[in-house]
Amino acid sequence: MEIQHFCHDDHPLVFNEDERGENRCLACREPVLGPSYSCITCKWYHHHKSCAELSRELQHPLHPKHPLILFDEWEIDEDKEYSKCEVCKEHRDEYAYGCFRCNFNLHTKCAFLPLTLESEVHDYPLTRIWKFMKFTCDLCGKEGNVPFLCAQCNFCIHETCASSYLRRVKAIRHNHPLHLTYSSREVPQSDFPFCQLCVQKVDTDYRFYYCSSCDYVAHLDCAMDERNREDINLLKLTNGESNELEIEDLELDGSVDLATYIVKKINVGEDGIEILTEIKHFSHEHDLKLSDEVENNKKCDGCLRAILPPFYKCAKCNFFLHKSCIELPRKKRHPLTLLPKAPYWSQSFMCNACEQSCNGFTYYCETCKFDLGNPFPQSQNSQVLRCATCEFALDFKCATLPLTTRYKQHEHPFTLSYVVEDDSGEYYCDICEEEQDPKH
Numbered sequence: 001m002e003i004q005h006f007c008h009d010d011h012p013l014v015f016n017e018d019e020r021g022e023n024r025c026l027a028c029r030e031p032v033l034g035p036s037y038s039c040i041t042c043k044w045y046h047h048h049k050s051c052a053e054l055s056r057e058l059q060h061p062l063h064p065k066h067p068l069i070l071f072d073e074w075e076i077d078e079d080k081e082y083s084k085c086e087v088c089k090e091h092r093d094e095y096a097y098g099c100f101r102c103n104f105n106l107h108t109k110c111a112f113l114p115l116t117l118e119s120e121v122h123d124y125p126l127t128r129i130w131k132f133m134k135f136t137c138d139l140c141g142k143e144g145n146v147p148f149l150c151a152q153c154n155f156c157i158h159e160t161c162a163s164s165y166l167r168r169v170k171a172i173r174h175n176h177p178l179h180l181t182y183s184s185r186e187v188p189q190s191d192f193p194f195c196q197l198c199v200q201k202v203d204t205d206y207r208f209y210y211c212s213s214c215d216y217v218a219h220l221d222c223a224m225d226e227r228n229r230e231d232i233n234l235l236k237l238t239n240g241e242s243n244e245l246e247i248e249d250l251e252l253d254g255s256v257d258l259a260t261y262i263v264k265k266i267n268v269g270e271d272g273i274e275i276l277t278e279i280k281h282f283s284h285e286h287d288l289k290l291s292d293e294v295e296n297n298k299k300c301d302g303c304l305r306a307i308l309p310p311f312y313k314c315a316k317c318n319f320f321l322h323k324s325c326i327e328l329p330r331k332k333r334h335p336l337t338l339l340p341k342a343p344y345w346s347q348s349f350m351c352n353a354c355e356q357s358c359n360g361f362t363y364y365c366e367t368c369k370f371d372l373g374n375p376f377p378q379s380q381n382s383q384v385l386r387c388a389t390c391e392f393a394l395d396f397k398c399a400t401l402p403l404t405t406r407y408k409q410h411e412h413p414f415t416l417s418y419v420v421e422d423d424s425g426e427y428y429c430d431i432c433e434e435e436q437d438p439k440h
Helices: 159-164 220-224 242-251
Strands: 013-019 034-038 046-048 068-071 096-099 104-107 126-128 148-150 155-157 178-181 208-211 216-218 261-268 274-281 288-291 311-314 320-322 336-339 357-365 370-375 384-386 393-395
Touching: 155 159, 208 220, 216 220
Parallel strands: none
Antiparallel strands: 013 034, 034 046, 068 096, 096 104, 126 148, 148 155, 178 208, 208 216, 261 274, 274 288, 288 311, 311 320, 336 357, 357 370, 384 393
């Protein structure tokens, strides 16, 4: 079977029942698989059967006053205004329907887009409104011109939003799945909340992703960004799947609970709460005992910060660990493994998150040579943490100062303060006796 195609008058096109080569269709630029037409003489000329049999003339609802004529857009100068599609606003090297009197063009794909759409982000079918009309998308809050509409609830949405977003996503830096949220009433913050991924305000008049357990908010695009999103199959839950939800949420936790210690002794308090009084931690050869005594000038061997109660200490040697460092999970996603020291000859490393020189405990990926750890108090680089609302800013060194610390044999701990509580008007350090700036 042969046809004479309007864009190839030199030779007829021959029908192929099932083409399986590596050729692309000149009409739509997609790979040609299955029934097709091709030119035996011109080896590069291939069409899908459906593309080769497109009607030369089309009456389209977006341009009802004139018929649209099929032409091979790939021969038209890219600089001409009429070569851009009115629906997708792009110039693509493929066939289009056009009205040359009005400079109106539609790619063949855009001309035959489906009239209805089932979307994960909406419960009812959406219908394409084939009419140019400015609207604000109820999902992303941005303007568009050819909407999909739900007749039951007057819900208007871009086609890209209807097909791109999901009801539930998993952000790498959060333990729980984030749910597509439709109402600002679900967020218990009085003002605009901030996206936890880009630290910019989120307009809750439109849709966003939210974790109600942690009051965690994220922009749609931030949560869907492949750099932030964890590639996990989050099944759309139906009735009777509550057990699956519980299991799934446990699996989505950011850490893997492998024991970092063995319990040796437990005391039960009057309220029935179990207190681990003696343990064996994987990072140390001796048993560690829980202590609430004041230890001056001692540092935690896990995070290298001043040791403060509650903590565990070794009775045989000078080894201390905060209770919080004891409870760190052995493995985290990536996969990262908790090590008592970095696996380098110096046992120090550069943290890949904060770019600080570190030692002590580290989360380490052997495959990527990736380290996460605690910075030395002395180290500092150019990174700044800034308030998204006002001009308040902290460099990384100051932002990671401990809330409390101790000095030699002084009886009480010192608490980090931003306001000087001194009416004398004289501000001197009691240790070095140099004058202090009350604004710091």
